[in-house]
Amino acid sequence: MTKIGYIRVSTDEQNLERQRENLEAVGVKEFFEDKLSGKDVNRPQLQEMLNFIRKDDIVVVAELDRLGRNNKEITEIINKINEKGATLEIQNLPSLSGIQDDNLRRLLNNLILELFKYTAENERKQLLDRQKQGIELAKKEGKYKGRPVKYHKDATGADKLVYDGIVNGLKEGVPVKKIANNLGISRNTVYKIKKIMI
DSSP: OOEEEEEEEETTOOOHHHHHHHHHHTTOOEEEEEEEOTTOOOOHHHHHHHHHOOTTOEEEESSGGGSOSSHHHHHHHHHHHHHTTOEEEETTSOOOTTOOOHHHHHHHHHHHHHHHHHHHHHHHHHHHHHHHHHHHHHHHTTOOOOSOOSSOTTOOHHHHHHHHHHHHHHHTTOOHHHHHHHHTOOHHHHHHHHHHHO
16 A cells, blocks of 8 residues: 655645645655646646556545546546545545555545535536526627627638628528538537528
């Protein structure tokens, strides 16, 4: 059994050493560190760590969000850790190290992780619901206009050419799918303009 630490910091964070010290304090011997810019999604050290871990190893991270940017990504990584027979330990979640029974510790650990992921996902859904309610209210009050239409009769340049191509195609009876394919746009865009023309 080896304790393996994974550290991810962005270039604007200065807590790499602090994370390392905290992980060393709980007995981590092997470290994998990714230092990334805000837009960088490649994490070679995370992939290397996932290849390195073995059955009964313990992967330790400071916070769950160090593993990924969203619930789906985090879940995939946790599943890979579990498939290897290793355990994930997150420092800002309750420690289960005092539980001697490995199976019970794994079960409780997975339960805590699922609860944590559920809470994060639920918060995201609530945010989307509030946003949807806000849009509906703004529509009722006449304040919400939605995304501006890209292709319309007053458009200029390439957008105007696409609009004219849609209108001419529809007038000539060309199938919607063919118009969309020829102009490199979605069928939905053609249908929206067709609806306006009727």
